[in-house]
Amino acid sequence: MSELRDVPTLDDVARAAGVSTATVSRCLNSPERVVEKTRNRVMIAVEALGYTPNFGARVMAAKRTFTIGAIIPTMENAIFARGLQAFQEELHARGYTLLVASSAYQPKIEEEQIRSLVARGADGLLLIGHDRDPAMYEYLRSRSIPVLSAWVYLPDSDQPTVGFDNRGSMRELAQKVIDFGHRHIALISGITQGNDRAAARLEGLRDALRENGLDADAVPVIETPYEIESGAQAFRTLMQSDPRPSVVMCGNDVLAVGALRGAREMGLSVPEDVSITGFDDIELARIVTPQITTVHVPHREMGRIAAQTLIDIVEKRGNGASVELKSSVQIRESLRDLTA
Amino acid sequence: MSELRDVPTLDDVARAAGVSTATVSRCLNSPERVVEKTRNRVMIAVEALGYTPNFGARVMAAKRTFTIGAIIPTMENAIFARGLQAFQEELHARGYTLLVASSAYQPKIEEEQIRSLVARGADGLLLIGHDRDPAMYEYLRSRSIPVLSAWVYLPDSDQPTVGFDNRGSMRELAQKVIDFGHRHIALISGITQGNDRAAARLEGLRDALRENGLDADAVPVIETPYEIESGAQAFRTLMQSDPRPSVVMCGNDVLAVGALRGAREMGLSVPEDVSITGFDDIELARIVTPQITTVHVPHREMGRIAAQTLIDIVEKRGNGASVELKSSVQIRESLRDLTA
DNA sequence: GAACGGAATGTAAGCGCTTACACTATTCTC
DNA sequence: GAGAATAGTGTAAGCGCTTACATTCCGTTC
Numbered sequence: 001m002s003e004l005r006d007v008p009t010l011d012d013v014a015r016a017a018g019v020s021t022a023t024v025s026r027c028l029n030s031p032e033r034v035v036e037k038t039r040n041r042v043m044i045a046v047e048a049l050g051y052t053p054n055f056g057a058r059v060m061a062a063k064r065t066f067t068i069g070a071i072i073p074t075m076e077n078a079i080f081a082r083g084l085q086a087f088q089e090e091l092h093a094r095g096y097t098l099l100v101a102s103s104a105y106q107p108k109i110e111e112e113q114i115r116s117l118v119a120r121g122a123d124g125l126l127l128i129g130h131d132r133d134p135a136m137y138e139y140l141r142s143r144s145i146p147v148l149s150a151w152v153y154l155p156d157s158d159q160p161t162v163g164f165d166n167r168g169s170m171r172e173l174a175q176k177v178i179d180f181g182h183r184h185i186a187l188i189s190g191i192t193q194g195n196d197r198a199a200a201r202l203e204g205l206r207d208a209l210r211e212n213g214l215d216a217d218a219v220p221v222i223e224t225p226y227e228i229e230s231g232a233q234a235f236r237t238l239m240q241s242d243p244r245p246s247v248v249m250c251g252n253d254v255l256a257v258g259a260l261r262g263a264r265e266m267g268l269s270v271p272e273d274v275s276i277t278g279f280d281d282i283e284l285a286r287i288v289t290p291q292i293t294t295v296h297v298p299h300r301e302m303g304r305i306a307a308q309t310l311i312d313i314v315e316k317r318g319n320g321a322s323v324e325l326k327s328s329v330q331i332r333e334s335l336r337d338l339t340a
Numbered sequence: 341m342s343e344l345r346d347v348p349t350l351d352d353v354a355r356a357a358g359v360s361t362a363t364v365s366r367c368l369n370s371p372e373r374v375v376e377k378t379r380n381r382v383m384i385a386v387e388a389l390g391y392t393p394n395f396g397a398r399v400m401a402a403k404r405t406f407t408i409g410a411i412i413p414t415m416e417n418a419i420f421a422r423g424l425q426a427f428q429e430e431l432h433a434r435g436y437t438l439l440v441a442s443s444a445y446q447p448k449i450e451e452e453q454i455r456s457l458v459a460r461g462a463d464g465l466l467l468i469g470h471d472r473d474p475a476m477y478e479y480l481r482s483r484s485i486p487v488l489s490a491w492v493y494l495p496d497s498d499q500p501t502v503g504f505d506n507r508g509s510m511r512e513l514a515q516k517v518i519d520f521g522h523r524h525i526a527l528i529s530g531i532t533q534g535n536d537r538a539a540a541r542l543e544g545l546r547d548a549l550r551e552n553g554l555d556a557d558a559v560p561v562i563e564t565p566y567e568i569e570s571g572a573q574a575f576r577t578l579m580q581s582d583p584r585p586s587v588v589m590c591g592n593d594v595l596a597v598g599a600l601r602g603a604r605e606m607g608l609s610v611p612e613d614v615s616i617t618g619f620d621d622i623e624l625a626r627i628v629t630p631q632i633t634t635v636h637v638p639h640r641e642m643g644r645i646a647a648q649t650l651i652d653i654v655e656k657r658g659n660g661a662s663v664e665l666k667s668s669v670q671i672r673e674s675l676r677d678l679t680a
Numbered sequence: 681g682a683a684c685g686g687a688a689t690g691t692a693a694g695c696g697c698t699t700a701c702a703c704t705a706t707t708c709t710c
Numbered sequence: 711g712a713g714a715a716t717a718g719t720g721t722a723a724g725c726g727c728t729t730a731c732a733t734t735c736c737g738t739t740c
Contacts (some may be wrong), residue, residue, distance in 0.1 A: 143347055
């Protein structure tokens with residue numbers, strides 16, 4: 001067992017190497033500015049002492065952290081996992097570190113987390129969706145911290161976004177559903193309050209209905225948290241509707257899996273008795289039986305591009321233009337073609 | 341659009357409130373030491389200026405960050421998600437912030453992440469498993485940073501652990517499998533190199549075999565990354581074994597789901613043609629058809645207790661004793677009882 | 681009402697680093 | 711080979727906060 005030595009500082013290294021602290025600092029941050037002989041001597045001292053720069057001190061002196069913060073609504077399910085993983089990989093490749101926090105879909109907590117990440121000196125922030133208190137954007141602007149909204153694409157926003165057209169994608173999926181002969185459609189939506197993605201998907205469905213001369217207001221909709229169990233429960237309720245829906249569309253795959261479970265519990269088979277659709281195309285969608293018809297979202301690509309775009313802005317290289325990614329409808333077993 | 345004001349500092353607040361910086365600092369950190377009238381004045385100034393303490397500066401001055409770092413092998417699947425979520429909730433309740441990093445199951449990256457979290461001033465660290473370079477533990481000890489290893493229970497370790505008996509749990513599950521009449525057992529294991537949980541589970545299977553007079557070395561074992569696709573592939577390979585296994589046990593549920601997919605692709609039905617077992621009891625295990633027989637791990641409890649234990653150590657309140665949680669075998673549809 | 685003591689607040693010294701600027705050694709120019 | 715340009719290194723001033731210690735204030739006590 002070792003004694004408790006003091007944590008070595010830049011000063012210690014400088015003394016050990018017989019140079020000034022400035023030189024040590026330069027060796028670490030811009031090695032090309034130090035002649036090789038000196039640099040070697042310093043590096044040996046760094047090794048020998050097991051020196052690691054104190055992050056707080058470095059931040060204070062340099063005003064840069066090479067840290068990007070991300071706040072996601074939840075870590076519990078896989079919706080954001082893949083995109084975030086890609087985000088972090090790209091960040092890492094570019095020499096940045098990721099700080100993750102989760103907000104449990106609660107704006108208050110999200111604000112807290114934003115402040116905390118800002119206080120920690122995040123050079124930039126990744127947020128999910130774009131619908132939040134303008135005061136928050138104002139706060140970030142006043143501190144000149146770039147923000148990128150992902151999982152949405154809003155070309156008209158003054159903030160950059162990297163994502164896809166939630167509304168259009170859902171419209172497209174609903175069109176397919178209608179093409180397949182379904183007329184009694186029900187929707188299990190996520191909570192739309194404070195969640196622009198959920199709200200846009202709901203609107204997308206309405207768009208499609210209207211375009212096909214169907215009554216958009218007659219559609220039974222239940223809003224419920226993104227959890228399997230609540231999806232199952234909503235499904236049971238919706239199946240009581242009159243007329244009974246021939247398809248239950250869901251705001252995301254987690255809800256769809258819940259609906260699937262609900263169906264099984266009610267002794268209904270999918271898609272023979274009722275069709276189910278999801279959204280996101282997370283791994284889950286292809287794991288369950290039947291496989292779920294859904295909208296594929298290029299999560300990894302979104303994460304990667306979000307990282308690139310954000311870093312470009314942070315380093316004042318990019319123009320911060322929004323990027324639109326293409327989603328695509330994935331027809332799978334859970335949707336029955338009634339016209340066939 | 342706002343001009344770019346300077347970010348307010350403690351000094352600004354002090355000036356605005358007509359007090360010294362020390363008083364402002366006290367208002368923020370130990371309000372009871374400031375008389376109410378003064379405190380109110382200060383708080384109003386804080387609000388008015390939208391002041392947020394600079395984290396780096398605070399760390400440097402106070403040597404405490406109220407930050408706990410956690411490094412998990414992966415964020416991509418749900419293995420750690422639930423436990424981590426509970427960990428973070430408990431941390432938050434106790435006034436700590438969580439910093440998460442992921443290592444992609446690579447020791448080198450994990451070391452990098454550890455150093456980065458230490459440099460960021462983490463007051464304590466949560467690591468998964470206990471099998472790592474002793475130099476790393478030495479490094480942390482020299483900086484007196486408490487570490488807690490979770491997902492394992494090692495009463496003899498000099499470091500605290502919070503987890504369960506991976507080996508014993510697998511032994512227990514294997515015993516059930518044997519009790520059900522299975523004699524031709526195969527295993528899809530995670531990569532055991534540098535992963536003590538995976539290694540312990542493998543040993544647990546061997547224990548059970550030996551205890552039942554079966555040849556532990558004859559068991560076909562494939563080690564593969566924790567991914568669905570690699571599970572499916574390993575399954576296909578294992579089913580070529582002679583004699584053909586009546587059950588394929590898997591190192592975790594992700595692999596089991598992969599095996600299930602492999603079976604489906606081969607046109608085999610589970611459990612009629614072959615049984616499959618998993619480990620962890622993540623949500624996935626009950627979502628797929630058939631539901632997977634697995635070992636239930638109390639993830640949320642583990643996360644919560646890990647947080648409590650770690651904070652107790654950080655605050656020098658606890659003795660840092662290891663905590664063992666009970667896992668339990670969950671018999672579900674994917675395991676066939678051959679004796680029935 | 682002087683002397684005392686405890687509570688409230690102020691003063692100022694760092695915490696470990698980066699970097700502008702100053703300085704010295706080296707190389708180049710003619 | 712003198713002078714200028716350049717490269718390499720050192721000096722020291724902060725960055726924004728906490729906290730030990732000093733000071734002031736105010737209510738008690740005798």
